Amino acid sequence: MRKICGVLRAHSTNPRYFTDDTGKPIYLTGSHTWSNIQEYLGPDPDKKFDYPSYLDWLEGYGFNFMRGWVWEEASYDNVATEKIYIGPLPYVRSGPGIAADGEAKFDLDTFNQDYFDRLRERVVQAGERGIYVSVMLFNRWSTNERPDAGKLAWNGHPFNKDNNINNIDGDPEGLGGRMIHTLALPEVLKYQEHYVKKVIDTVGDLENVLYEIGNEHWEDSGPWQCYMVRFIKDYEAGRLLQHPVGITSGGGAWRSLANQKVLDSPADWISLRPEEGMAYDTDPVAADGIKVNITDTDHIWGLGGNVDWVWKSMTRGLNPILMDPYEPIYGMSDYTVESWKAVNCRDHPTWEPIRRNLAYAKTYAQRMELEAAVPRTDLATSGYCLAQYGQEYLVYIPEGREIAVNLGDERGEFAVEWLNPDNGETVCGDKIQTANEKTFINPFSNAAVLYIARAV
Incomplete structure (x- = not known):
């Protein structure tokens, strides 16, 4: 296990990689799963994710990075066709009144301290294992996706006008919540800023933190994401530590932010999708060092990947990570993507070769003089x-x-x-x-x- 030795920043001579107080390049790689921060396990509110065992498992491969997932909605999602439990959330459910999921309405003016205590505890525990955590702040999949998914995620979102006591309407045009991840709703933005500050106040003193604005946001989210990057940088400018902030794209079929907009953003690190001339699945574009590229199977296949991709990415100067069904997504049997259904389990033969080769690649990265290695x-x-x-x-x-x-x-x-x-x-x-x-x-x-x- 490598000890965390300072906050990450781009390496001065080879900015394809991060470095820390040692001055040595740090090759990031690892596996991430959807329940590693909040419970996201299905309709049983008493079912719990075994986080210590998960960290043991990551450490066993020598992984040093994970995305810390956030789900903005409390119930329902865009996969399962029944009500599921997601929590804790950042806001208390004190009412008065009943939300669309049958539980008490949210008070957006009062934070749920249990959420922030849990977030800090889990990031600290990961840091003790030498694991960096990209703290996800928002998630596009917490808004509506497609009409065949039953009770869609927006039904359980705190910014749904039926779900809060603060008269906040995050969907004035009936787009399933899509507008909350734009700059079109100033009142929503104020709540988002307050929440982001609370997250930074919670984990901003920890050295193993990166921030990710959100997961696979819509194509019109670019100005909002860039605003949030600058907002974080401005807020952290007066603090002891300044952490890297990232923007990720998404699968090209899902109308997410295009690669060029991600590349042109003020983000410190990025994750891109396959596009014409950018075949990150079969022939990855060599990293140019302008931003650290943490290439993720999530934004390339969703649930998928292969050993070829690991080594092609590594030798092109990228930092590859795996979206891993360590804890399978509940309700996937009802979902529309057939190829995802088949592999939605920890022990499917697709996954172990990828995990092992991510670990092999990290071993070679540690042996090499990575500060001088270029694709x-x-x-x-x-x-x-x-x-x-x-x-x-x-x-x-x-x-x-x-x-x-x-x-x-x-x-x-x-x-x-x-x-x-x-x-x-x-x-x-x-x-x-x-x-x-x-x-x-x-x-x-x-x-x-x-x-x-x-x-x-």
Whole structure:
């Protein structure tokens, strides 16, 4: 376990990665699941997520990052067709009056301290394991998505006019709550600002914190998200610690914020979706270092991913993470995306190879002089190469037996190591004395990872 040593900020010489007080690059990777901050387990309000066991499990893989999920609604969602329990929420339910889900209405002027105590406790516990937490502030999936999902999420949202005692109407145009994640509703924005300040007051002294404005927000949310990034930065400017703030895109089919708007934002870190010319699923775009890119299976497949994606992302200078059905989404059997239904369980064979290879990739990142390693599609014939030219190379070979690698102009001795992604087996090749281009033969019958380092 690596100790948390200061708040994250972009590395000065290789801003594809974060660093801390040690000055060393930090390669972020990990697994996240939907119930890791609030309970989001189904219709039984007494069912609880075993958070300590979850942290044990993350630590077992050596993961150092998770998204801390937030759900804005108290009941119903866009997957299950029945009422489910989500909580705690940031606001008390004191009434008077009954909300649409049959429970007491929310008082938006009074925070539920249990929510904030729980948030802090869980972030602290993760930090004790060397795990950074991206604290999600809002969630697009807490507004309505599609009409076949039964009681939709907006029915349980505190900003629904039927659910609060404060006369706040977050849906004046009948769009299922979509407007709350824009700048169109000043009264809603005031409550959001008050809530964000409370979150920062709760966890802003912790070094293992990042902020994420929200999950997969609508295409018209860009100005609101940029406003929130600046709002957080302004509020933290007078505090001891200033944390990285991120904006994420979403699956291209769901009308979420486009990649270019995310790239142009004031965010410190980003997560992008597949678009034309940006095939983050099959051929990831090499990171340019303008922002740290934490590439997430969530915004690429939803529930999905593969081993190829792990290594292609890593060798293109990205920080890959997995949205993991460690605790499955309740009600997925009723959902419309057939491919998600099949894999919505912790032990489905899709997941373990991805988890293991995320861990393998982190091990190589820790071995490398990452401060000088950049994606170089020109140095290996596969096109997947993270390298310090002439010194150190990590190459992914998705197929084929032969791979040619340009080892630089200066002749020297290089150590060679192969990794089999299928089983974690490593094979040390003979040391070589060479310069310029060298052809290597994959010792495995499947994909391989090749690590080459100049002997000291």
